[in-house]
Amino acid sequence: MPQFASKRRVRHGASEMFDLVADVERYPEFVPLCSALKVRQRMPKADGVEVVVADMTVSFKLVRESFTSRVTLDRPNLKILVEYLQGPFRSLENRWTFEPKGEGACDVGFFISYEFKSRVLAVLMGGMFDTAFQKFASAFEARADQVYGRGAVRGSAS
Numbered sequence: 394m395p396q397f398a399s400k401r402r403v404r405h406g407a408s409e410m411f412d413l414v415a416d417v418e419r420y421p422e423f424v425p426l427c428s429a430l431k432v433r434q435r436m437p438k439a440d441g442v443e444v445v446v447a448d449m450t451v452s453f454k455l456v457r458e459s460f461t462s463r464v465t466l467d468r469p470n471l472k473i474l475v476e477y478l479q480g481p482f483r484s485l486e487n488r489w490t491f492e493p494k495g496e497g498a499c500d501v502g503f504f505i506s507y508e509f510k511s512r513v514l515a516v517l518m519g520g521m522f523d524t525a526f527q528k529f530a531s532a533f534e535a536r537a538d539q540v541y542g543r544g545a546v547r548g549s550a551s
Contacts, residue, residue: 394484396506397526405537407471407491407499413537414473414489415466417447423536425525428452433461441469446478458514460485483508503530 403410420427429450436444445464450457460480466473471492477485490502505526509515 394506394508396504398502398504399527399530400500400502401530401534402494402498402500403534403537404498405534405541406497407493409541410499410501410533410537411466411468411471411473411489411491413533413540414491415468417445417464419536420449423532425528425532426451426453428457429459442467456514462487477507481510481514483510501530501533 405413417430418432420430427449429448431448432445433448434446436446438444443466445466446461447464448459448461450459452458458481460482461478462485463476463478464473465476471490473487473489475485475487485505485507487505488502490500492500492502494500
């Protein structure tokens with residue numbers, strides 16, 4: 394099963410980065426391959442956790458696929474979990490973590506594993522997905538710089 398993980402130090406606070414990643418409606422503006430995103434449902438919980446069900450459409454050249462995910466926004470623990478519900482995957486799981494590292498900095502952890510149902514789709518989109526996931530972290534950092542108006546990244550991907 395293909396997977397990708399990275400951990401990067403960014404010059405933005407953990408809470409700011411959490412908010413940026415949690416703002417799923419904005420993904421089509423800056424996330425690689427994301428051409429559309431529609432929130433179906435928002436379910437706030439009493440413990441500061443919110444669950445969002447959303448449809449994301451990814452496009453690359455002539456290939457366009459949509460899938461539905463449950464996104465658990467755990468603000469008290471600065472974690473986001475994305476669980477696959479329906480679409481072209483056999484499985485998909487995505488996790489984000491945000492660890493404060495002093496004034497105005499944090500480590501952003503990103504992990505994703507996925508498997509397409511169709512072998513043909515895996516061949517058509519697999520390599521492109523791998524490349525896109527490698528660009529995800531920098532896309533969110535660039536978006537944070539744009540939204541919060543601060544400097545460039547420090548640290549490295551792993």
